[in-house]
Amino acid sequence: MRIFIIHNFYQHPGGEDAVFSQEVEELSKNHQVEVYTEQNKKGIKGLLQFLSYPFNIFTAAKIIRALQRFGPDVVHIHNLHYAIGPWVIRKIAVLGIPVVLTLHNYRLLCPSASLFHNGKIFIQSLQEDFPSTALRKRVLDNSLLKTFITAFTYWMHRKIGTWDHISRFIVLSDFAKQNFRKSTFANGNVEKFRIRPNSIAPVHVNTPRKHKFVYIGRLAEEKGILPLLQAIAPLGLPIDIYGSGPLQAAVEEFDKRFDLIHYKGFKPTNELIEAIAEADALIVPSVCYEGMPMAIIEAYALNTPVLASRIGILAEMVLPLYTGFLFDPFDQSAVQQALREWATLDSTKKGQIGANCYAEFQKHYRLDKNMDKLLAIYEEAIADLKD
Numbered sequence: 001m002r003i004f005i006i007h008n009f010y011q012h013p014g015g016e017d018a019v020f021s022q023e024v025e026e027l028s029k030n031h032q033v034e035v036y037t038e039q040n041k042k043g044i045k046g047l048l049q050f051l052s053y054p055f056n057i058f059t060a061a062k063i064i065r066a067l068q069r070f071g072p073d074v075v076h077i078h079n080l081h082y083a084i085g086p087w088v089i090r091k092i093a094v095l096g097i098p099v100v101l102t103l104h105n106y107r108l109l110c111p112s113a114s115l116f117h118n119g120k121i122f123i124q125s126l127q128e129d130f131p132s133t134a135l136r137k138r139v140l141d142n143s144l145l146k147t148f149i150t151a152f153t154y155w156m157h158r159k160i161g162t163w164d165h166i167s168r169f170i171v172l173s174d175f176a177k178q179n180f181r182k183s184t185f186a187n188g189n190v191e192k193f194r195i196r197p198n199s200i201a202p203v204h205v206n207t208p209r210k211h212k213f214v215y216i217g218r219l220a221e222e223k224g225i226l227p228l229l230q231a232i233a234p235l236g237l238p239i240d241i242y243g244s245g246p247l248q249a250a251v252e253e254f255d256k257r258f259d260l261i262h263y264k265g266f267k268p269t270n271e272l273i274e275a276i277a278e279a280d281a282l283i284v285p286s287v288c289y290e291g292m293p294m295a296i297i298e299a300y301a302l303n304t305p306v307l308a309s310r311i312g313i314l315a316e317m318v319l320p321l322y323t324g325f326l327f328d329p330f331d332q333s334a335v336q337q338a339l340r341e342w343a344t345l346d347s348t349k350k351g352q353i354g355a356n357c358y359a360e361f362q363k364h365y366r367l368d369k370n371m372d373k374l375l376a377i378y379e380e381a382i383a384d385l386k387d
Contacts, residue, residue: 001031001378004072004097006063006088008079009039011046012244014218015294016104018269019198020078026201026371034070036063038083049083050146054153056085064091074378076100081107082150086157093165098381102170104291108163109183111150112139116222116288121311126183130155158185167381169193170374172292173313179289194377198292199370202361203301205277212238213307213339214279216272216295217286219245224285224309224329229254229261231335237343239283240264242272277302280350281342284308284318287329292317300361303354307338323357 005027007020027033038059041049052058063084067075075097080086092099107113110125117139125131131151134140140147157163163185169192171177177193180186213232217223225247232239238260241251248263255263264275272295276282282299284290289312296317299306308314309329318324327338 001074001375002070002072003027003031003033003378004067004070004075005033005035006075006077006080006084007035007037008081008084009037010079010081011040011042012218015198015291016079018294019102019104022200022367023076023371023374026367027374034066034072036066040081040083050149053082053085053149054087054156056083056087059084060088060091063088064095067092067095067097072097074098074100074382076102076378078102079104081113086153086162089157089162089165090160096385098167098378098385099165100168100170100377100381101166103176103180104172106176106179106289107150108154109180109185110134110139111147111154114222114288114290115179119221119287121287121289123179126179129184163189166192167384168377170196170377172197173316175289175313175316176291194373194380196370196373196377197364198294198297199365199367200294200297200301201367203273203298205274205302207274207278209280210278211280211343212240213281213283214240214242214275215283215285216242216276217284217293219243219247219251221247222286222288224287226250227287227329227332228283228285228335231332232339233258233261235336235339235343236260237339238262240275240279242267242275273298273302276304279304281305281307281324284314285329285335286311286314288312290314297361297365300357300365303358305342305350305353305357307342319356319360321353323353323360 005024009017024033024035075092105113106115110131111134112122115123117137124133135147135151138144138147140150171193177195181190219225241263244266251263254261276299282304284293286309292313296306306318306324308318310326318326320326325338325342328334
């Protein structure tokens with residue numbers, strides 16, 4: 001199969017980038033794969049990219065030339081925000097090539113992308129034709145301009161039928177599918193949705209467990225990192241923090257003030273894998289609706305239990321007392337109780353929970369099994385267009 005994959009990198013690396021790179025590598029083993037990528041810029045270049053978001057005819061033209069040279073059977077898009085934009089979908093449709101779009105987040109429904117604003121879940125956009133409430137609240141970086149351009153881009157392309165040219169939408173979970181089903185976007189598109197979770201190849205790390213927690217992720221409000229540190233600091237329990245983001249300075253301050261809180265910075269994947277493998281448990285304290293955190297899948301592959309927020313997809317992925325614990329991320333005492341209970345749980349029970357995590361990985365998140373699902377989705381999209 002000839003597969004053309006499109007991806008827009010954000011300014012800072014994230015889980016979507018990892019999924020894109022992994023799929024390209026795996027597909028290239030047995031198929032002919034071509035990729036086109038863009039990178040979001042800062043400063044004047046970034047502003048020009050953002051202003052071009054709704055109608056980026058220049059980037060679309062470059063992609064179309066690459067498509068015509070390659071002649072793919074199918075196009076798979078991962079991210080369009082914001083250096084590429086949705087205009088390219090309309091131009092691909094003219095060529096008669098089926099398009100598969102992975103929805104890693106909720107940007108198609110709300111400019112927040114995470115359905116989170118001002119410390120709370122924000123779902124008003126799901127029932128609005130145009131996300132006017134989101135615009136009024138400036139949900140994207142507290143910027144009226146950014147929120148408006150993003151909202152207008154996806155609303156306008158809905159109105160002119162751009163999304164009708166998508167053959168299949170891939171969502172990561174049933175939770176995500178139900179959110180799209182309940183939204184104003186659902187009309188005429190529900191039958192195109194397919195569920196395919198993120199996945200990784202099995203990993204093997206020979207390192208002893210240490211009595212410490214680990215956090216791996218972006219250092220941002222929606223990830224719940226500061227409430228986690230505020231909860232764990234007085235308990236005297238060790239935790240290592242990996243990642244970067246707008247709250248990095250605040251995390252570094254915790255590192256200075258508390259001996260058992262260690263900020264490790266932004267590290268390569270191999271170091272993160274080792275950090276998860278030696279941790280007593282991974283903590284995922286998000287206060288937003290996540291897509292499907294790769295860190296949880298990596299933890300499961302490494303027999304590492306997970307303590308996570310009882311919210312959204314996290315409440316589906318983490319099974320209490322089977323693969324870890326769930327807690328209310330908005331209640332500090334509940335977070336502390338979960339941390340204490342885990343710290344005092346006997347090693348035999350922790351070992352059994354770790355084994356359960358690996359069983360969940362084998363059942364749901366192995367890369368080889370999920371690549372078969374992806375290829376089946378491609379074949380569906382190709383067959384539909386022929387019909």
